Amino acid sequence: MVSASETRNCALLKAIPDAIFWIHKDGTCLDYQPPKNFTLWASGGNPGQKLQPEGIENLSDRTYIGKKWWEIWPLEVIQQCREFLERAIATLSEQVLEVELSGNDSLCCSQFPPLNSINYHPYSSSIYEIQIIPSSENELLVIVRDLTHLKQTEAQLRHELEQKALQLHHTVLALEAEKAHRQQIEEILAFTQFSLNRAGDSVFWVNSNAQFFYVNEAACLSLGYSREELILMTIHDINLDLPKNVWSDYWDEIKQQGSFTLECYHQTKEGRRFPVESTVNYLEFNGKEYNCILARDITERKQVEAQLLETKTAAEAANRAKSTFLANMSHELRTPLNAIIGYSELLQEDARDIGINDSEFLEDLRSINTAGKHLLALIGDILDYSKIESGKMQLFLESFDLDKAFTQICHTAQPLIEKNANQLVVQFSGELGPMYADLTKMRQILFNLISNAAKFTQKGKIEIAVKKQVRSAIPLVFTPEQESSSNDLFVVFQICDTGIGMSAEQLNHLFQAFMQADASTTREYGGTGLGLAISRLFSQMMGGDILVESELGVGSTFTVYLPMEVKLLQAGGNDWQEPSVPTGAIARKLLREDEVLEQSKP
Structure with missing residues (x-):
């Protein structure tokens, strides 16, 4: 009759879900307990063909008992376990190792699939933990535990963890990039705001109701208002040339053209008006319409233009007076010069008539005549040029x-x-x-x-x-x-x-x-x-x-x-202009100039 201790041991072994081998130190399988919930599969035939499970009550499988352990297990396991078995026998100490099998091999036998083989595939790999426990000097207890599902679960969890970590890393990088981008945008916005506020030109953003949406510090300084005051005002309050009754037409024109530049007047808080050059741009932002106006104070430029116009008018008047003076002086000089030339010719005739043969005297008379004619030619050129310059030629x-x-x-x-x-x-x-x-x-x-x-x-x-x-x-x-x-x-x-x-x-x-x-x-x-x-x-x-x-x-x-047939110019068409070197007025290359030479009139 089985003792109470053996009964407990038998119940304990049955509770263990792993495969158990009792092996003699010479390698013979003394006994075998298959894994819990195990099904015996046919070897060498159809993997899907089931055999009747052998009774678990006997705690043994007659197929394995009496065989050597290297006849039971696949060659791949034999090569890995030999050293551990020998060490366990020699040292009587427990040995633990893991083995991995590929294909349709089983650690128990080619007939036995991996443990927990509900979703078993004949060519999937399996992982086992082999625990070798010396029970006496001559026997070994070998417990084979199927770790395939556990390893797969661990691998799946590890893979999912790695994917989550990678995803988290990408998310962190994206957040850091977004943070850096936002910081850059904020810096640009701050710099833009800084630049606009310290710009020399006034900047006004005006909505479709002529209300100021934004003004910079230059606008406040030029008009004498605070920013809070200007934001409550309209463009009509500072530009008296733009009354409310023309605003809609003005807005439509800006919207159609997109951008244009004009000159107008702005009025300060104290009532002073000053000229500005305004560049108006039509813009759309966040679904709303605006006019961006850049206004520049042109008071100094207008003063300079007025001075230049006054100077130009004075210069033109002086130039006309000079031309008139030269023309009058040329006429006044021609009369005595003609007399000098005439008398020099008379003196030459008189010298010939009275028989004067002094060569030096005659040469002096000829020099007087030549110099007079030369001077008369120069005066004629000045007179002609003065007439051209004054528009009277x-x-x-x-x-x-x-x-x-x-x-x-x-x-x-x-x-x-x-x-x-x-x-x-x-x-x-x-x-x-x-x-x-x-x-x-x-x-x-x-x-x-x-x-x-x-x-x-x-x-x-x-x-x-x-x-x-x-x-x-x-x-x-x-x-x-x-x-x-x-x-x-x-x-x-x-x-x-x-x-x-x-x-x-x-x-x-x-x-x-x-x-x-x-x-x-x-x-x-x-x-x-x-x-x-x-x-x-x-x-x-x-x-x-x-x-x-x-x-x-x-x-x-x-x-x-x-x-070949010259036509008279229209009235005012012969006004003089300073001649320029004829380079743009010709269709071929001009190389050099020739020096100007005064000529005697024919």
Whole structure:
């Protein structure tokens, strides 16, 4: 009869949910208790085929009893457990290890799935804890506990914890980024507020009811109100030029245009009005409409503009007075100069009549006559320039034969060109026909340019060419009035020399009155610097212009363009303007200028 102790032990073993093996030290399985709630599965066949469970009451499985433990367990477990079993037998101490099996192997037998195998898959891995307890010198108690579900649960919990930690980390990072972004926005907002308050211009935000929504400190200072006072006011209170009855139209116009700038007046708290330049911008913010007005006090600018206008008016009056004075003085000087020239010629005739042969005396008389004519020519240039400057120069248009006029000009200029041992080459077909223009001014233009070429060329060549061209082939920019004119045919005069030429810097002084290339030119060649300025102004008065190309040390080419039929300008159209170097008015590159040379009138 079983003792009470054995009964208790039997009940205790049955309560243990793990598989239990009693193994002799030689490796033989003495007894075996399968795990609780275990089902015996068929080996080598269909994993889903169940066998009848063996009775648990006997606490043994006849299949295992009598076999060696290495015949029962898979090879993978045998390799890991051998050392622990031997150590437990040798030391009689408890040994614990964990093993992991993959596939459809079971630690109990290939027939037995992992413990707690309700959701078992034949190819899932399983983890076991093996506890080896020596019960005597010859026997070992081996308890096999299925940790698969526990490990999976731990792994799942660990994975979920890691995911939660990662999510929490991302959340913390996002919160820190959001905090940094908010701090940056707050700093920008504070800086913007600081900048607006200390801006030199007044800033007003106005809503659709003309009420102030925001004002900066500059606005408060300029108007003498506090911010609390201005916030309760409207734009009509400070801008008397904007009454309430026009506000709706004003608002619609701003909304349509988006932005514009205007000048108006603001009124301070004390009633003082001052001019401002206001830039108005239409804005929408948070679904509401506003006008952002930037106002700048332009009191000083208006004062400067008024002073400049007054100075300009005074300068124009002084300039007209100067031109009138020069014109009057030129007339006053011409009379005695003509007398000096006339008497010098009479003295030369009288000397010849009475037989005076003193060469020095005769040379003095000729010098008086030459100097008088030279001075008369200079006074004539000043008179012409004064008339142009004062707007009183007029054109005297007439019809003349251009071939004959050009031939006379070349014949008259021949001695002047030969004076410096220069060679004259004329390219002229003789088929130019009639021209309607101011013959005197055209002759003066050509003589000035030919005299320039002759003066600045030594033992060289001067070429004079003339031809007709249509307006579309001329490199000039015409005004709309000139474009609509019927003057489609132009005459082109070209004077080329092989003289000293000009540099790029000297181009800046070209066609400027009383200016020459440099001081050395004036000392060496003389002149007042009016010839070219007058010549170009005469050309422009007749609807043409003068262009120039030059290279230092090589020579210069001046080209004159004049309409074949000159039209009188409308009233006020011949007002004088300071001539500029013709760079923007041409369609090709201009290289150099030529020095201005005073000319004797023909």
